Amino acid sequence: MRLVLTGVPNPRQKEFFLSRARHTAYGGARGGGKSWAMRRKLVLLALNYHDLNILLLRRTLPELRENHLLPLQRELYGVAAYNSTERVFRFPTGSRIKLGYCDAASDIYQYQGQEYAVIGMEEATHFTEEQQQFLTTCNRVSGGELSPRMYYTCNPGNVGHAWVKRLFIDRVYNENEDPCDYAFIPARIWDNTALLNADPGYVRQLMALPEDMRRAHLEGDWDVHAGQYFREFSRERHVCAPFELPRGWKRFRSMDWGYNDPCCVLWHAVDGEGRVYTYRELYIRQTRADEVAKRVLELSQGEDAAYTVASPDMWSSRGATLSAKGGFDGETLAELFCKAGMSVIPADNTRVAGWQRVRQFMAIRPDGEPMWRCFSDCTNLIRTLPLMQYDSHNREDAADGEDHAPEALRYGLMSRPTPSCTAPPVRKPLYDPFSKPTPQKSGYLST
Numbered sequence: 275m276r277l278v279l280t281g282v283p284n285p286r287q288k289e290f291f292l293s294r295a296r297h298t299a300y301g302g303a304r305g306g307g308k309s310w311a312m313r314r315k316l317v318l319l320a321l322n323y324h325d326l327n328i329l330l331l332r333r334t335l336p337e338l339r340e341n342h343l344l345p346l347q348r349e350l351y352g353v354a355a356y357n358s359t360e361r362v363f364r365f366p367t368g369s370r371i372k373l374g375y376c377d378a379a380s381d382i383y384q385y386q387g388q389e390y391a392v393i394g395m396e397e398a399t400h401f402t403e404e405q406q407q408f409l410t411t412c413n414r415v416s417g418g419e420l421s422p423r424m425y426y427t428c429n430p431g432n433v434g435h436a437w438v439k440r441l442f443i444d445r446v447y448n449e450n451e452d453p454c455d456y457a458f459i460p461a462r463i464w465d466n467t468a469l470l471n472a473d474p475g476y477v478r479q480l481m482a483l484p485e486d487m488r489r490a491h492l493e494g495d496w497d498v499h500a501g502q503y504f505r506e507f508s509r510e511r512h513v514c515a516p517f518e519l520p521r522g523w524k525r526f527r528s529m530d531w532g533y534n535d536p537c538c539v540l541w542h543a544v545d546g547e548g549r550v551y552t553y554r555e556l557y558i559r560q561t562r563a564d565e566v567a568k569r570v571l572e573l574s575q576g577e578d579a580a581y582t583v584a585s586p587d588m589w590s591s592r593g594a595t596l597s598a599k600g601g602f603d604g605e606t607l608a609e610l611f612c613k614a615g616m617s618v619i620p621a622d623n624t625r626v627a628g629w630q631r632v633r634q635f636m637a638i639r640p641d642g643e644p645m646w647r648c649f650s651d652c653t654n655l656i657r658t659l660p661l662m663q664y665d666s667h668n669r670e671d672a673a674d675g676e677d678h679a680p681e682a683l684r685y686g687l688m689s690r691p692t693p694s695c696t697a698p699p700v701r702k703p704l705y706d707p708f709s710k711p712t713p714q715k716s717g718y719l720s721t
């Protein structure tokens with residue numbers, strides 16, 4: 275039986291096929307042709323290499339069946355034998371594609387001790403970071419022609435949104451991760467001419483979605499996702515290129531203290547209309563209070579900061595280590611900062627009202643502009659603000675997470691007056707030649 279593979283890859287799918295990175299993600303808009311590309315890539319590998327062990331995963335079994343098993347059975351009929359007990363396709367080259375799923379968290383351990391040269395994770399954002407890290411340990415080869423690879427397809431949203439966004443969109447890596455190992459190919463519905471021709475109404479359906487879902491599913495915008503706390507945040511509206519701040523603008527700072535967790539300091543400036551611009555950030559870990567103060571003062575050289583608001587717990591927690599008597603002694607963190615030349619005042623830490631204040635500053639005014647923006651080099655604030663999730667126990671509040679930069683922003687904006695919700699006053703022209711003359715109220719006509 276001769277294998278006939280139908281369809282021609284679009285340019286993005288070609289890029290996906292040609293990527294040689296250890297981790298390649300193809301993601302973004304729905305209907306872009308990601309699942310098609312994943313299936314085709316794995317089949318081509320199985321046909322072109324001998325004795326490859328390939329694993330294709332989806333989170334649940336029904337999804338796996340609909341999305342991959344049935345199309346693969348159709349495509350590979352008479353070419354690769356399918357064993358339904360093992361869920362494995364065996365190719366004449368000796369290569370195998372195993373179809374798997376990880377419904378419960380513990381399902382992942384069935385792959386323990388297995389060796390897969392290639393792993394495909396479909397809808398990778400449905401997997402947790404722990405599951406992805408565990409699978410990476412199964413991605414290895416002993417000998418053979420191909421270096422181990424992992425391929426991912428993904429849409430914004432779901433439990434794995436944060437790790438996929440970190441590795442492939444924000445490209446923030448820890449010391450064990452090599453940036454060269456990660457490649458991202460954006461999926462766009464417009465690239466999938468096969469679907470656009472077959473179902474022209476599909477794009478209309480995506481366009482009719484509510485704005486945030488449309489941004490995620492049609493435009494592949496990674497800043498919006500389900501359960502997101504600040505849906506109003508948009509890079510387009512709230513992030514601006516750095517510019518020289520006029521000397522007359524008032525400046526102030528805000529800080530969320532942390533030692534093992536990051537410490538975040540933000541610098542803000544206020545224009546004549548009360549709009550706040552966050553123009554600098556410092557985001558550091560494991561740095562002593564006096565060293566943080568030194569860095570802040572160095573970065574602020576030549577600038578006048580009216581004040582710095584900081585986490586109120588800095589007035590209770592001690593900077594020194596446990597004393598011989600078993601209790602804490604030494605100065606408070608606030609005192610340590612003051613001693614190092616950076617005076618701080620306690621921030622208003624009312625959480626829900628504080629987040630509400632952040633929303634009010636983000637809201638678009640009648641003149642089409644928000645009351646808060648930040649410079650594009652405040653990368654950690656821009657990265658973590660859209661990642662914040664609702665707290666499942668208190669729907670008004672945000673859940674715990676990497677929220678040090680948003681907390682510093684909240685402290686900063688709580689030190690400012692609430693922005694007014696009303697439109698700027700409409701100025702009446704002094705003289706309007708088109709207005710009708712108002713009847714005189716004086717009594718002389720009636721007499």
Ligand SMILES: Nc1ncnc2c1ncn2[C@@H]1O[C@H](COP(=O)(O)OP(=O)(O)O)[C@@H](O)[C@H]1O
Binds near residue numbers: 303
């Ligand atoms: N290159 C191609 N040739 C033919 N059909 C394609 C091609 N790419 C995608 N398709 C078809 O387009 C539809 C949507 O593709 P799919 O891979 O399911 O999108 P996604 O996974 O990005 O949502 C499917 O019916 C798929 O078979």
Ligand SMILES: [Mg+2]
Binds near residue numbers: 309310427
């Ligand atoms: Mg898909």
